[in-house]
Amino acid sequence: MGRFFSFFYVSLVVFLQISSVAHAQTIKPKLQTAFQQFITDPSLESGLASFSVLNAKTGELVFEGNSKIGLPTASTLKVITSITALELLGPNYTFPTHLYYTGEIDSLGVLHGDIIIEGSGDPTLGSDRYPEHSSNVLLNTWKESIKKLGIKQINGKIIADDHLSNGFDVPGTWTWTDIGNYYGAGFSALNWKENKLGANFEPTKIGQTANLISTNADSSFQLINEVTTGAAGSGDQVYAYSAPYAHVIYFRGSYGLDLKKTIEYSMPDPAAKLIYDLSASLWQDSIQVLDALKTFKTLQDENPNYQIPKQKNLILTVQSPKLIDIIHWFNQKSINLYGEAILKVIGKISANKMESQEAANMMAKFWQNKLKIPISMMKVYDGSGLSPQNRVTSIAMAKIMQYARTRPWFTDFYKGLPTINGTAMKSGTITATLGYTGYQKAADSQEYTFSLLVNNYQGSSSTMRQNMFKLLNSLK
Known part of the structure; x- marks a missing residue:
């Protein structure tokens, strides 16, 4: 009986691995086609898009398009500030x-x-x-x-x-x-x-x-x-x-x-x-x-x-309320003040530096040490994303979002993300910039972590959002 179950378990693992590889081979060309259609739309003739998708279960890269080009983040930066604070301070931290x-x-x-x-x-x-x-x-x-x-x-x-x-x-x-x-x-x-x-x-x-x-x-x-x-x-x-x-x-x-x-x-x-x-x-x-x-x-x-x-x-x-409860509204309602308060605490405990620029540098250095993300992929100036000078790559953001999945506070962090277009994700909007980062469970039970940033697009923001949703729907 023991040999039978051992054989069954090994066979199941092999089957799942083969299925995962087969799915990756299927989803990648699908995303490649969708991304190509997206970036060749006239609305991005003078603009740029950066898109990264990871296998949420393994962390492996599924797809990348311009993934190492830093773009303005708008409020998608809030997830990085949130995750950094939860990691350094813990979900029960209070002011x-x-x-x-x-x-x-x-x-x-x-x-x-x-x-x-x-x-x-x-x-x-x-x-x-x-x-x-x-x-x-x-x-x-x-x-x-x-x-x-x-x-x-x-x-x-x-x-x-x-x-x-x-x-x-x-x-x-x-x-x-x-x-x-x-x-x-x-x-x-x-x-x-x-x-x-x-x-x-x-x-x-x-x-x-x-x-x-x-x-x-x-x-x-x-x-x-x-x-x-x-x-x-x-x-x-x-x-x-x-x-x-x-x-x-x-x-x-x-x-x-x-x-x-x-x-x-x-x-x-x-x-x-x-x-x-x-x-x-x-x-x-x-x-x-x-x-x-x-x-x-x-x-x-x-x-x-x-x-x-x-x-x-x-x-x-x-x-104050617990940090995890502050982060809930921080992401749900995109309250920029919360981001600056959280960033300054990060700077204070990291190097006793509360000035926004110094604290933002500390946050970037933390992820350089933790996930080997180069500083050049995270040039940030605040904790909320309101600064138009922020530049983050989609692959850096996706890796940090993926890291959050491994932490004990992830369930509560996930609950705090807005549901947009049927997906748990944080949005970001400033002049000529839109972004989405979040988690998607596909119809076949595959799960993905993604980040999509767009800069200098032409036309209305509502039209661009619909184009972005169409691309992200490829993950469903």
Whole structure:
């Protein structure tokens, strides 16, 4: 009986190997034909496509077309940032935010000192995507913890300690058109409400100024509205123009006649907004703050020798959601802020380097060491893909995606990928660039890992997407 099963097992293995080889011989010409049709389409006459396909079970190369040519990634870069972080930090990593007080509390409940919030870069602080981490919940938690100490008045400051990132930081390779908008919100050690604000417009006559009717920005900002009313169906073409610490924000573009949408734009100083909101929450319970609301950055601007007091008392520590839960929304909704927060942690633990370019270099070096991917195949400048200067090869991206399949956290990572065209994959879109990377299970149960990047295509993005889906359908 033992000999029979041994013979059966060996025969089964041989059969599967032969079947795999036979399938590879079948799929390769199929992909070759599909890719050739794809790259000879007039839409790519002046463009370029890079396509890599791996056997997901063995990691063997199934097909490559221009696989070693670096192209802009757009948001497909997010999977590389995600996988790197999961590998280095683990899926249960959290960002702590500490609440402290300095000085003494007298018998009347007066704090003769400051309240300090110290951030470590939690990108979810105050985000409504996590009910237990929403702004209302956190503000109430902080307020109640202060009240439990018997504090009824603060004879000092509320300080937002954002020293970890030296204030509010935006990658230098991001464009002026992007950084004023919600998707171009930069990074702070104290991010707040995903670093975005909202504005509501009321359309008038086509071509005339659309009225700015409300915003949740405070009165310290000068909002200049140059938005016109667009034709019905023209949608949201509104762009905000500002920069870190700006006090003037321009709204330009057009707002469709039939549009009903809140326009989201980036906060110029999230840490300052956080302590403003905390102060307002304390005032609701008659807890007065007699001194100023200051960020560490502004205190150092006023006095370069200023340092946060070493003697401070911990009131409360709030932990972010787990990294795997942050990565879920990072990939599902392509939140660029999350990528920059994660990248900076990667840089910090790798070489104590939190500047975006340095941290991105660390990420590339990690994969050079881990998978022997040459640095020339991963020239990256941020963690989210918003930089148009990023250049990654499809084979590098596919190999990293394939590596993820071998890790214990892969199932949760996979669940976080959007389902597009019936496939679990991450998309990426910036000007004249589209990309998809993911996993495909074919009808015959073969499984593939793939990356497809396209740059400088002509025509509409919707038409190019359909062409890309047609090519990827060859894997089904």
